[in-house]
Amino acid sequence: MDVTSAFGAALSLIFNLDPQFLQIVGLSLRVTLTAVLLAALIGLPLGALLAVTRFPGRSVIIVLVNGLMGLPPVVAGLIVFLLLSRSGPLGSLGWLFTPTAMVIAQTLLVLPIIIALTRGTIEDLWSEYREHLTSLGLTGWRAVPTLLWDGRFALATGLLAGFGRASAEVGAVLIVGGNIAAYTRTMTTSIALETSKGDLPLALGLGLVLITLTVAINAAAYGASRIGARFAG
Amino acid sequence: MLGKRTFLTASLGLVLGGAALAQATLTAPPPAPAQQQTGTTRFITVSSTTSTTDSGLFNHLLPAFQRASGIEVRIVSQGTGQALDTGRRGDADVVFVHARAQEERFVTEGFGVERKPVMYNDFVLIGPRSDPAGVKGSTNITAALQLIRERQVPFVSRGDRSGTHAAELNLWQAAGIDIAAAKGPWYREIGQGMGAALNTSGAMGAYVLADRATWLNFRNRGDLEIVVEGDRRLFNQYGVILVNPARHPHVKQADGQRFIDWLVGPEGQRVIADYKINGEQLFFPNATQPGV
Numbered sequence: 001m002d003v004t005s006a007f008g009a010a011l012s013l014i015f016n017l018d019p020q021f022l023q024i025v026g027l028s029l030r031v032t033l034t035a036v037l038l039a040a041l042i043g044l045p046l047g048a049l050l051a052v053t054r055f056p057g058r059s060v061i062i063v064l065v066n067g068l069m070g071l072p073p074v075v076a077g078l079i080v081f082l083l084l085s086r087s088g089p090l091g092s093l094g095w096l097f098t099p100t101a102m103v104i105a106q107t108l109l110v111l112p113i114i115i116a117l118t119r120g121t122i123e124d125l126w127s128e129y130r131e132h133l134t135s136l137g138l139t140g141w142r143a144v145p146t147l148l149w150d151g152r153f154a155l156a157t158g159l160l161a162g163f164g165r166a167s168a169e170v171g172a173v174l175i176v177g178g179n180i181a182a183y184t185r186t187m188t189t190s191i192a193l194e195t196s197k198g199d200l201p202l203a204l205g206l207g208l209v210l211i212t213l214t215v216a217i218n219a220a221a222y223g224a225s226r227i228g229a230r231f232a233g
Numbered sequence: 234m235l236g237k238r239t240f241l242t243a244s245l246g247l248v249l250g251g252a253a254l255a256q257a258t259l260t261a262p263p264p265a266p267a268q269q270q271t272g273t274t275r276f277i278t279v280s281s282t283t284s285t286t287d288s289g290l291f292n293h294l295l296p297a298f299q300r301a302s303g304i305e306v307r308i309v310s311q312g313t314g315q316a317l318d319t320g321r322r323g324d325a326d327v328v329f330v331h332a333r334a335q336e337e338r339f340v341t342e343g344f345g346v347e348r349k350p351v352m353y354n355d356f357v358l359i360g361p362r363s364d365p366a367g368v369k370g371s372t373n374i375t376a377a378l379q380l381i382r383e384r385q386v387p388f389v390s391r392g393d394r395s396g397t398h399a400a401e402l403n404l405w406q407a408a409g410i411d412i413a414a415a416k417g418p419w420y421r422e423i424g425q426g427m428g429a430a431l432n433t434s435g436a437m438g439a440y441v442l443a444d445r446a447t448w449l450n451f452r453n454r455g456d457l458e459i460v461v462e463g464d465r466r467l468f469n470q471y472g473v474i475l476v477n478p479a480r481h482p483h484v485k486q487a488d489g490q491r492f493i494d495w496l497v498g499p500e501g502q503r504v505i506a507d508y509k510i511n512g513e514q515l516f517f518p519n520a521t522q523p524g525v
Contacts (some may be wrong), residue, residue, distance in 0.1 A: 086323030086481060094483065096324050097278055097309055178309035180278075181291075196428030197287050198453030 009205025028186040033167040036108035039114050046145040047118025052126050068112035080105040080144050097178040105172035108164035117158030121151045175190030276305035277488045280325035283426035286310035293508045304488050314394025323481030326489040331396035331471045345474035349497050350525045352505050352516040353470045358461035360440040374464040375408035385419040387439035389430050392422030401442045413510030446515040472525050
């Protein structure tokens with residue numbers, strides 16, 4: 001029905017460079033990229049460590065992390081909400097309804113994906129190069145930097161998966177950000193709001209822009225990793 | 234392959250570099266909470282209802298207040314029940330809602346300082362043009378609800394403890410119907426905001442109680458229209474309350490009070506009356522009217 005007007009809305013959003021719209025896109029990218037960065041800083045070493053070490057309860061942790069890849073965003077949002085509410089344990093920080101709260105919630109969502117995919121990738125590399133690395137004196141955690149470096153192209157896919165999950169979710173940022181205009185309103189919460197206002201063409205238009213951005217970022221990463229792989233031989 | 238460390242993977246670099254940049258900008262313009270207290274951005278958080286946001290009122294009201302006071306107002310829009318809970322937890326400085334009984338309880342419980350009436354509009358019964366319940370043109374909301382129930386015509390309830398939901402439950406009661414006992418498959422509680430309830434009603438050909446402001450600002454009307462209006466029991470009063478600083482010491486008392494004083498003062502009341510869609514006024518200021 002309104003698909004043509006949705007394309008119209010999307011195009012006019014993009015080409016008019018409406019400052020409000022740019023602010024929303026900017027905030028969405030800032031929040032999501034920050035969350036992916038934080039999750040990568042924590043998740044890459046943890047995932048690799050999980051791959052190269054053996055300890056009791058390891059399989060329990062692996063199953064748990066794999067399961068948490070399916071953590072519903074709304075639950076992640078609720079947990080962060082309860083922590084950051086003024087009546088919660090971290091309430092005095094005053095972070096509820098701020099972009100910081102949104103970053104925390106999204107980091108929580110992305111972290112299991114990065115840990116799990118890193119573990120899988122690094123485990124394969126470890127079984128392949130274990131003898132070689134051991135002969136160089138690299139065992140346990142000492143092998144982690146090398147393995148992460150060798151697996152960097154495969155690991156980038158994990159980061160992109162995390163980015164995709166974070167940029168697409170609406171449940172968590174809506175709860176902890178509050179969808180405050182010009183402050184915590186993202187692409188996805190705008191789409192939800194415009195849908196509820198019955199402005200379906202604008203909602204779908206925003207959706208098209210979001211999809212285009214996601215595809216563009218993935219294309220850039222793919223191209224870059226192709227070039228990188230060729231360079232690295 | 235182990236020795237090649239000359240090249241930082243572009244793909245990793247892209248994501249990480251972008252994120253690092255994002256991190257830098259994220260910490261810069263929206264200042265951290267600690268800085269906010271010292272006044273780089275002066276703001277208050279107001280929990281309000283979906284109807285005030287979905288109707289577009291705040292887009293009209295808040296810039297005027299910010300010009301007058303220099304205070305930014307951050308609106309979190311929820312159903313009235315949830316908005317009051319946000320105030321109870323201390324996550325807002327001011328609540329601006331529409332369910333008098335709940336507002337007065339909020340104050341009595343000590344969570345709010347004082348409730349002040351601000352403005353009113355009215356509820357309307359929305360239904361499909363084909364009018365399967367045969368209530369179109371009536372000005373008697375309880376008679377209309379009785380017919381809907383009798384004929385088991387689909388009816389969408391907000392079901393979210395919002396002000397509109399509370400009003401709907403009161404109206405069923407006024408119609409002599411115990412809705413908790415009488416509800417069947419025709420009575421559909423969706424647990425969502427006003428706009429979502431209208432979207433759902435349109436898709437299901439159902440009746441729904443809506444506030445007039447949201448209805449007027451609603452774009453996806455399809456086959457829906459106003460079927461019952463003008464009953465004085467459809468009156469919809471909005472009130473504003475400062476969250477009690479005695480209960481939550483971090484509440485921005487001075488700035489929150491300033492917002493309230495502006496809303497109920499001549500300037501705010503005039504701006505509210507000025508808000509029109511297609512020449513139709515959406516909210517009627519009545520801060521000086523006693524007993525509302």
